[in-house]
Amino acid sequence: DAKTTQPNSMESNEEEPVHLPCNHSTISGTDYIHWYRQLPSQGPEYVIHGLTSNVNNRMASLAIAEDRKSSTLILHRATLRDAAVYYCILRENNAGNMLTFGGGTRLMVKP
Amino acid sequence: EPEVTQTPSHQVTQMGQEVILRCVPISNHLYFYWYRQILGQKVEFLVSFYNNEISEKSEIFDDQFSVERPDGSNFTLKIRSTKLEDSAMYFCASSESAGIGEAFFGQGTRLTVV
Numbered sequence: 001d002a003k004t005t006q007p008n009s010m011e012s013n014e015e016e017p018v019h020l021p022c023n024h025s026t027i028s029g030t031d032y033i034h035w036y037r038q039l040p041s042q043g044p045e046y047v048i049h050g051l052t053s054n055v056n057n058r059m060a061s062l063a064i065a066e067d068r069k070s071s072t073l074i075l076h077r078a079t080l081r082d083a084a085v086y087y088c089i090l091r092e093n094n095a096g097n098m099l100t101f102g103g104g105t106r107l108m109v110k111p
Numbered sequence: 112e113p114e115v116t117q118t119p120s121h122q123v124t125q126m127g128q129e130v131i132l133r134c135v136p137i138s139n140h141l142y143f144y145w146y147r148q149i150l151g152q153k154v155e156f157l158v159s160f161y162n163n164e165i166s167e168k169s170e171i172f173d174d175q176f177s178v179e180r181p182d183g184s185n186f187t188l189k190i191r192s193t194k195l196e197d198s199a200m201y202f203c204a205s206s207e208s209a210g211i212g213e214a215f216f217g218q219g220t221r222l223t224v225v
Contacts, residue, residue: 101146101154
């Protein structure tokens, strides 16, 4: 899987939007962009994924740059429960099923 | 909401002993995985399993490790002779499809080798 780069940590205030960036300058045309998160003492949890177009679901939005070399996970209104490590992962369709986790971004949410 | 369940939540074992970690994947899923996370480190892929055979494995998954789906519901990870460095959280995951499919993870089993 191609490499992604994320900030080690970010801070947010409760009830404010959070934009978590991810750089993936070596992304290939068949790589999907996946986001998972890991709450303290829990297993990873799927958040969202996309290929080229922006995506929305009940948890978050994913904004993908036109050249696909970067993406941003948007939490519209951070809650204390959103404090977690967020992982941006590239995954090639029809390739191996494994997920390659990097260090992720540790999001801290202040009340 | 369906979930992946793992037992036990915490296992302590002596070095050299065999351990079996158990997982019940989501019932209609076809792809099963084990990952591990050593304390303070990244989540690492161990093995994926489909159609009753291993489809991929990492360098970590050596001859000391094996996986099995002994019946229609359980998926197990066996470590034959545990080492201190096997101490980690072990996560089971399952997915309905391959490739881009969403993977659902269990809460993990904390394995402590003493």
